[in-house]
Amino acid sequence: xxxxxxxxxxxxxxxxxxxxxxxxxxxxxxxxxxxxxxxxxxxxxxxxxxxxxxxxxxxxxxxxxxxxxxxxxxxxxxxxxxxxxxxxxxxxxxxxxxxxxxxxxxxxxxxxxxxxxxxxxxxxxxxxxxxxxxxxxxxxxxxxxxxxxxxxxxxxxxxxxxxxxxxxxxxxxxxxxxxxxxxxxxxxxxxxxxxxxxxxxxxxxxxxxxxxxxxxxxxxxxxxxxxxxxxxxxxxxxxxxxxxxxxxxxxxxxxxxxxxxxxxxxxxxxxxxxxxxxxxxxxxxxxxxxxxxxxxxxxxxxxxxxxxxxxxxxxxxxxxxxxxxxxxxxxxxxxxxxxxxxxxxxxxxxxxxxxxxxxxxxxxxxxxxxxxxxxxxxxxxxxxxxxxxxxxxxxxxxxxxxxxxxxxxxxxxxxxxxxxxxxxxxxxxxxxxxxxxxxxxxxxxxxxxxxxxxxxxxxxxxxxxxxxxxxxxxxxxx
Amino acid sequence: xxxxxxxxxxxxxxxxxxxxxxxxxxxxxxxxxxxxxxxxxxxxxxxxxxxxxxxxxxxxxxxxxxxxxxxxxxxxxxxxxxxxxxxxxxxxxxxxxxxxxxxxxxxxxxxxxxxxxxxxxxxxxxxxxxxxxxxxxxxxxxxxxxxxxxxxxxxxxxxxxxxxxxxxxxxxxxxxxxxxxxxxxxxxxxxxxxxxxxxxxxxxxxxxxxxxxxxxxxxxxxxxxxxxxxxxxxxxxxxxxxxxxxxxxxxxxxxxxxxxxxxxxxxxxxxxxxxxxxxxxxxxxxxxxxxxxxxxxxxxxxxxxxxxxxxxxxxxxxxxxxxxxxxxxxxxxxxxxxxxxxxxxxxxxxxxxxxxxxxxxxxxxxxxxxxxxxxxxxxxxxxxxxxxxxxxxx
Numbered sequence: 001x002x003x004x005x006x007x008x009x010x011x012x013x014x015x016x017x018x019x020x021x022x023x024x025x026x027x028x029x030x031x032x033x034x035x036x037x038x039x040x041x042x043x044x045x046x047x048x049x050x051x052x053x054x055x056x057x058x059x060x061x062x063x064x065x066x067x068x069x070x071x072x073x074x075x076x077x078x079x080x081x082x083x084x085x086x087x088x089x090x091x092x093x094x095x096x097x098x099x100x101x102x103x104x105x106x107x108x109x110x111x112x113x114x115x116x117x118x119x120x121x122x123x124x125x126x127x128x129x130x131x132x133x134x135x136x137x138x139x140x141x142x143x144x145x146x147x148x149x150x151x152x153x154x155x156x157x158x159x160x161x162x163x164x165x166x167x168x169x170x171x172x173x174x175x176x177x178x179x180x181x182x183x184x185x186x187x188x189x190x191x192x193x194x195x196x197x198x199x200x201x202x203x204x205x206x207x208x209x210x211x212x213x214x215x216x217x218x219x220x221x222x223x224x225x226x227x228x229x230x231x232x233x234x235x236x237x238x239x240x241x242x243x244x245x246x247x248x249x250x251x252x253x254x255x256x257x258x259x260x261x262x263x264x265x266x267x268x269x270x271x272x273x274x275x276x277x278x279x280x281x282x283x284x285x286x287x288x289x290x291x292x293x294x295x296x297x298x299x300x301x302x303x304x305x306x307x308x309x310x311x312x313x314x315x316x317x318x319x320x321x322x323x324x325x326x327x328x329x330x331x332x333x334x335x336x337x338x339x340x341x342x343x344x345x346x347x348x349x350x351x352x353x354x355x356x357x358x359x360x361x362x363x364x365x366x367x368x369x370x371x372x373x374x375x376x377x378x379x380x381x382x383x384x385x386x387x388x389x390x391x392x393x394x395x396x397x398x399x400x401x402x403x404x405x406x407x408x409x410x411x412x413x414x415x416x417x418x419x420x421x422x423x424x425x426x427x428x429x430x431x432x433x434x435x436x437x438x439x440x441x442x443x444x445x446x447x448x449x450x451x452x453x454x455x456x457x458x459x460x461x462x463x464x465x466x467x468x469x470x471x472x473x474x475x476x477x478x
Numbered sequence: 479x480x481x482x483x484x485x486x487x488x489x490x491x492x493x494x495x496x497x498x499x500x501x502x503x504x505x506x507x508x509x510x511x512x513x514x515x516x517x518x519x520x521x522x523x524x525x526x527x528x529x530x531x532x533x534x535x536x537x538x539x540x541x542x543x544x545x546x547x548x549x550x551x552x553x554x555x556x557x558x559x560x561x562x563x564x565x566x567x568x569x570x571x572x573x574x575x576x577x578x579x580x581x582x583x584x585x586x587x588x589x590x591x592x593x594x595x596x597x598x599x600x601x602x603x604x605x606x607x608x609x610x611x612x613x614x615x616x617x618x619x620x621x622x623x624x625x626x627x628x629x630x631x632x633x634x635x636x637x638x639x640x641x642x643x644x645x646x647x648x649x650x651x652x653x654x655x656x657x658x659x660x661x662x663x664x665x666x667x668x669x670x671x672x673x674x675x676x677x678x679x680x681x682x683x684x685x686x687x688x689x690x691x692x693x694x695x696x697x698x699x700x701x702x703x704x705x706x707x708x709x710x711x712x713x714x715x716x717x718x719x720x721x722x723x724x725x726x727x728x729x730x731x732x733x734x735x736x737x738x739x740x741x742x743x744x745x746x747x748x749x750x751x752x753x754x755x756x757x758x759x760x761x762x763x764x765x766x767x768x769x770x771x772x773x774x775x776x777x778x779x780x781x782x783x784x785x786x787x788x789x790x791x792x793x794x795x796x797x798x799x800x801x802x803x804x805x806x807x808x809x810x811x812x813x814x815x816x817x818x819x820x821x822x823x824x825x826x827x828x829x830x831x832x833x834x835x836x837x838x839x840x841x842x843x844x845x846x847x848x849x850x851x852x853x854x855x856x857x858x859x860x861x862x863x864x865x866x867x868x869x870x871x872x
Contacts (some may be wrong), residue, residue, distance in 0.1 A: 041560060042558070062490070211813030215787045226718070239513075242513070
């Protein structure tokens with residue numbers, strides 16, 4: 001929880017260069033790279049209604065225009081509408097009273113009766129829909145332009161087909177059953193056999209719009225009456241229903257509730273999923289969730305001495321190994337700008353030599369201003385594997401690591417606290433944010449079963465970690 | 479080709495009209511956009527709401543667009559952008575930087591299959607079924623006029639001035655603050671302190687926009703002339719407007735009436751909206767002028783203001799008979815088209831109709847082509863001055 005609400009004290013550098021806290025990072029187990037929301041490919045996984053939790057397959061959701069079949073939104077305040085029932089006795093008294101339903105908003109008290117929508121005898125499914133008043137004109141226009149475009153296309157195709165062709169396989173492709181079905185599904189008229197434009201010659205007739213000289217003048221009421229703002233809709237209310245755009249509240253019409261989606265994330269390089277939610281909208285679990293905090297050592301700031309420009313102060317970091325395998329962690333300094341340039345150049349050359357169509361997303365330049373330098377411990381720190389049972393074991397840890405007591409100040413289970421000193425640059429003003437970083441080298445054991453040698457493979461990984469513990473204090477307290 | 483059709487049948491293409499203030503987004507072949515939302519996004523690093531058009535440089539615009547397009551796809555149309563065809567409705571006068579960056583975002587970040595750029599003024603005519611019209615787009619930043627004759631935009635005759643919603647809102651704010659200060663001074667010490675407790679000079683843009691939409695109207699030409707000559711006219715009643723739920727401010731009738739005047743005022747530069755229309759017609763060939771004048775077409779959200787169209791027609795007619803133009807432009811009639819849609823998404827609708835035809839496959843720029851060209855062909859760039867994209871040198 002603290003990850004979600006707290007400031008980002010510790011940030012990791014993703015492969016794409018953005019700095020993110022570990023809680024939002026993913027770790028692709030197939031290409032062994034860090035990924036974040038910016039550099040993965042997002043995909044729509046499943047549609048669901050957030051009110052009734054009904055979920056639909058994508059094809060069906062598409063037909064329903066991404067709207068729930070049973071739930072409605074209030075056109076006035078966008079809260080969900082509720083169905084209310086009333087009993088109404090029939091006047092002649094011979095029958096039992098029948099039930100009638102209307103929709104009401106429990107938030108703003110808007111009801112379908114306000115706008116004159118008649119009460120329904122069934123609770124769902126029979127609510128009237130408002131059609132686009134110009135639908136007929138527009139359909140005829142659409143048909144017209146489709147034929148015009150097809151004519152142009154067939155003319156173009158004729159030119160390209162003038163070269164002699166061998167065999168008839170091209171014709172089966174063009175006029176085969178599959179293409180006919182495809183055309184039908186696309187809503188296009190089927191191409192006549194034999195290539196003659198029988199239906200292309202008769203253009204569906206349209207009635208072109210006729211310009212008018214007279215335009216309806218402004219009603220006189222605008223000059224005499226004060227507009228009643230409670231009766232005029234706001235822009236948000238109008239834009240909620242683009243086809244209708246009611247200007248007065250008595251013409252508002254309830255709309256079916258818009259769906260929400262679950263997303264799955266895919267690594268752009270190897271096309272494996274890094275995150276895939278369960279299909280059921282009620283579940284918050286994941287089928288695949290390759291979050292970085294399951295796979296790489298986590299760094300937390302435990303405590304630090306007050307920071308002063310130009311003076312070293314001690315900082316204690318807690319390192320946690322979340323994996324089932326022993327790992328060893330080593331700190332190194334961040335590469336200098338020259339080193340980065342050299343590395344980039346090398347990478348570029350490598351890409352060119354590979355000559356693959358590497359689809360890489362453009363990375364906007366990000367600038368990080370380092371305002372401190374860390375005096376990093378030189379020895380490696382061994383982190384034992386995570387053991388859930390050990391969490392509840394209160395007996396004193398009996399570990400046999402040969403730790404330097406000046407570096408490792410505390411140890412428990414898979415956690416270790418590491419002490420070193422940081423020095424904010426001497427030229428920074430009091431009150432500036434101190435930001436320093438280091439490279440964290442750690443061993444990672446890849447347990448993917450699909451890998452060729454069936455044994456877990458040990459690889460050395462490196463990640464850049466940036467810490468911003470706080471601001472420098474003013475004057476030396478002494 | 480058959481594979482191509484299969485793709486488009488499976489994955490319905492989307493149509494994007496990214497306006498300065500509002501964005502229209504939906505599917506081809508549909509008659510209304512799925513959403514009309516403000517073109518703004520919350521900046522992930524600073525948490526501020528920023529307009530897309532408030533960008534400082536290309537990198538800034540790129541990150542704004544990535545966030546915004548992501549929201550459009552995953553919150554509003556709920557489809558995966560990858561390998562999808564996109565139709566972008568944009569003005570011919572769209573800045574190259576914006577156009578290129580939007581293409582880069584879609585092709586590289588979202589990996590769309592192809593993009594079809596359509597000029598908004600031209601495709602708007604698809605909604606009418608006519609081939610010739612003078613299209614006047616009154617949006618947020620500026621009014622843009624481009625005549626289209628027999629399906630060809632006459633680019634030479636384009637006219638554009640920053641006379642649109644932004645100018646109207648600035649005028650309304652200015653008039654209101656002035657009127658308010660006058661009221662405050664006149665009231666002196668005995669004024670109702672409650673009414674003046676709120677500082678009106680810093681009303682947010684959204685409030686000014688709301689006052690404009692719900693409280694303002696475009697007055698008639700006669701009244702406008704009387705007001706400009708400071709002749710006495712019966713002022714419309716003031717509007718009581720609540721801000722923050724409990725404060726009540728009075729918006730004088732004269733402010734409500736004169737906010738839209740900024741579009742029609744003629745100064746020495748003669749850059750009012752009616753001047754621009756006639757100037758644009760004058761730029762066109764002499765044999766096209768009559769037809770263009772009889773096919774005026776207003777698009778854009780601002781023209782939906784009550785009384786706008788009638789005032790516009792009156793102003794154009796009056797100017798046509800003025801000594802300035804009656805010799806050069808001997809026309810008698812001007813006529814206005816009525817689109818079969820709401821004015822604020824007419825251009826989008828044109829793009830949705832145009833994109834639903836085979837033109838999508840014939841004219842769009844595929845991702846492979848873009849990656850080899852590394853730029854989007856445009857009329858303003860003579861390097862790609864070729865009608866058919868497939869013939870471009872790579």
